[in-house]
Amino acid sequence: MADPKRILIVRPSALGDVCRSVPVLVSLRKAYPNARIEWLVQDGFVDAIKAHPALDEVIPFPRKLFGSWWRNPIVAFAMLRWFIALRKRRYELVIDFQALGRSGFITAITGAKRRVGYQSAREMGWIGYTVRHPDSTAIHTVDRMLHLIESEGLEVVKDMQLYVSGEDKRWWHSQAEELGMLDKTYVVIAPTSRWASKRWPAERWAELLEPLLDRCFERIIMIGAPNERRQVLEIVPSSSFCEERFIDLVGKASISQTMAVIEKASLVIANDSAPLHMAVGFNKPCIALFGPTSPARVGPYQRLDSVLRDKALEPQVAINFKDPRLGDTLMRSIKTEDVLERIDAFFADGRIVDGSHQGSVNAAHDLSAKVKEIVA
Numbered sequence: 001m002a003d004p005k006r007i008l009i010v011r012p013s014a015l016g017d018v019c020r021s022v023p024v025l026v027s028l029r030k031a032y033p034n035a036r037i038e039w040l041v042q043d044g045f046v047d048a049i050k051a052h053p054a055l056d057e058v059i060p061f062p063r064k065l066f067g068s069w070w071r072n073p074i075v076a077f078a079m080l081r082w083f084i085a086l087r088k089r090r091y092e093l094v095i096d097f098q099a100l101g102r103s104g105f106i107t108a109i110t111g112a113k114r115r116v117g118y119q120s121a122r123e124m125g126w127i128g129y130t131v132r133h134p135d136s137t138a139i140h141t142v143d144r145m146l147h148l149i150e151s152e153g154l155e156v157v158k159d160m161q162l163y164v165s166g167e168d169k170r171w172w173h174s175q176a177e178e179l180g181m182l183d184k185t186y187v188v189i190a191p192t193s194r195w196a197s198k199r200w201p202a203e204r205w206a207e208l209l210e211p212l213l214d215r216c217f218e219r220i221i222m223i224g225a226p227n228e229r230r231q232v233l234e235i236v237p238s239s240s241f242c243e244e245r246f247i248d249l250v251g252k253a254s255i256s257q258t259m260a261v262i263e264k265a266s267l268v269i270a271n272d273s274a275p276l277h278m279a280v281g282f283n284k285p286c287i288a289l290f291g292p293t294s295p296a297r298v299g300p301y302q303r304l305d306s307v308l309r310d311k312a313l314e315p316q317v318a319i320n321f322k323d324p325r326l327g328d329t330l331m332r333s334i335k336t337e338d339v340l341e342r343i344d345a346f347f348a349d350g351r352i353v354d355g356s357h358q359g360s361v362n363a364a365h366d367l368s369a370k371v372k373e374i375v376a
Helices: 015-019 022-031 043-048 073-087 101-109 122-128 141-151 166-178 202-213 226-232 255-263 274-281 336-348 363-375
Strands: 006-010 036-042 057-061 093-096 114-118 131-133 186-190 219-222 246-248 267-271 286-289
Touching (some): 006 022, 006 101, 022 141, 036 043, 043 255, 101 114, 101 122, 166 255, 186 202, 186 274, 267 274, 267 336, 274 286, 286 336
Parallel strands (some): 006 036, 006 093, 036 057, 114 131, 186 219, 186 267, 267 286
16 A cells, blocks of 8 residues: 555544544654644544644544534534545545544544554444454553554654644743743642542642642642532632642633643642643653552553552552542542652652753753743
8 A cells, every 4th residue: 555645543532542642643744754644633622732743634523512413403414514524535544543433433434445443442433444453451552552553564653742832832921920930830730530539639639739839849730621610629728828829720721721831830740630641741740649540551651650549559450430439539548648758759869850850861951951941
């Protein structure tokens, strides 16, 4: 088969998965430097990848709108037109990294001659492929996706780098200036999660605030989505000293603006959620608070030493996080002191120095550059 001229990546969701899927984009760009590469993603997550230089176009998939197609003829007609328009793009290679029935159907609809996916795709998604590769769900999600690239005979590029648009950089510079933060180092905390079983208790987050400020971080920024506002009501500073240095951005920043905040952070602390993968994408130190999900499969890529979890659980072990009986039991096994000890260890091994990130390759040289970048 001749090199494809038009390629579609199918990876619609979720936000964290989209962020950690960029290595497949970079790998495809290296293999096919002259091809047009497009990415089909859920419309709410477009901002996560829109600025990536290896991508030619983002194809937004309006999942929420189309969800009502079966009871609304207008929506059904709009969805039909959307699928016809997708097919008219005449892709030559389509790869489904989502491996579900919906993504397999979308892959089939494109009509591409070569439609690639996993032979184990769930919900019979494999029916939509012309090429089905074996895979393993026992490895990290990133490695699983890259295995699909390797199975196509292509070289893997483990480049997790994320990008922020100039517009979003300017937004954060303006916000930082208004908040008096242009010369301040800061830590980002992401205390929310859709599932209660993945949430570290709010009172533990509150306990963490002042000790963080005692460790050379000059500001604390809390992030989250608008619909997660109720989850953070109990996370409030306990003193006026802390209150002045605590910035609540929950529901006040878009995905791309949140990425701009993380790009300049000195440390990110989060539950099992998208901000962890953003931290990896910007090569930032992170503390990952894990409960039922397996950090070996879905944790920050190649950062197992950043994970805190119940010591009785092996990294490969996963528990049904949707089970309402679970509550936050597993998350409560992580103590505030555990987080602070891990942060102190990062200071000790040079990953964090006075609130700024020190690179692992040319540490002494990179430190100065990173500090200048943070205060620029």
